[in-house]
Amino acid sequence: MSDFRPFEITDRPLDPAPLVAYVQTPGDGAVVTFAGVARNHFGGRPTAFLSYEAYAEMAGPVLAQIAEEARARWPIGRVAVHHRVGRLAIGETAVLVVVAAPHRHEAFAAAAYVMDRIKEIAPIWKQEHWADGEAEWRE
């Protein structure tokens, strides 16, 4: 865990275990983990794979800023967010949001909020590669 960073953009497969270990402190009764995974269709059209690109130097700090927003709104503990970039096969995890809190309702609310904000402002882009060979950026 020596190189663990709570907010990270990476081209390596994501593993929730180190994020959960990082966020959980003895005062926490709840840890909520959200995994966003590549699914095999969008709006009924079959997807072959996804690729993600990020403005990495900015995206990491934006993820940390979103976590601070959540901490200002709810009595929660630590937050960690890892987002993957590059090519993802169906079923691979694109993003992990992990929130610890003394109580579960705040952990759920904060995790959902962090994910909503990522989709609003984090400089990360998804390209859908359809099964028929076409590709397009989701905008």
Add this chain to the structure above:
Amino acid sequence: MSDFRPFEITDRPLDPAPLVAYVQTPGDGAVVTFAGVARNHFGGRPTAFLSYEAYAEMAGPVLAQIAEEARARWPIGRVAVHHRVGRLAIGETAVLVVVAAPHRHEAFAAAAYVMDRIKEIAPIWKQEHWADGEAEWRE
């Protein structure tokens, strides 16, 4: 995974990985994992450890029934719930609720619902062992 059961009462430490692997199917874009962990205080009073007891023959089927309630309310995929019994040290996981769904809002809502219902009807009891040596059932 040959002996994996999606709804289980166990006295062994809980690991989310097999639950996540079980719930996730290619049509899912979201997997929400809730971990309820033993925390070091309750209402400001220090806790030494917790112990859980279950009506195990009934609790497993009740967990499955709660999952069916959630599936009737939201368009979600698979659900898995493991609840631990016996003595738990601070920081150990008492319950894991994992929900997969095509979209994240439903996965969050269903996971929160399942946890609420567990606290309402699952025949499982927690005994708080205070740091001062007293013990009491949470009722």
Add this chain to the structure above:
Amino acid sequence: MISVRVRYFAGHRDIVGQAEQQMALEPGATVGDLWGLLVERHPRLAGYSGRLLFAVNQEFASPATTLHDGDEVAFIPPVSGGV
């Protein structure tokens, strides 16, 4: 007479002093009748009246449920799973 197996958990077990027992009842006795009998024997159970759940053969039941020979009855004090 019918015979039923009664299960006790958590605070109930602490009061009753055992985890389960076999009990003989009049035919037609209900879950509520049995609870009343237990409260007579163990007055400290009265504090749970109105805030417990009932199960017969591991399925939720009501005080009006009629018991049959061989049934397993559980009185479920307020649950507190999760954390």
Add this chain to the structure above:
Amino acid sequence: MISVRVRYFAGHRDIVGQAEQQMALEPGATVGDLWGLLVERHPRLAGYSGRLLFAVNQEFASPATTLHDGDEVAFIPPVSGGV
């Protein structure tokens, strides 16, 4: 004249044909001025006007933000992180 580094991502990069470029601007030029210049050069960028975010030196900025020599400017098309 000042010199700024411009970063392009996703759909923008596809239109502009490069991931970044160095551009010379009049002193006092704003982020909005630079975007206007780019839309002139690459008319297909016009479809993004009004629905993009701006960053200067990796922090969110507005079209009114004044640019300085050495700044890194990013035009951020609609983001789609997560899934």
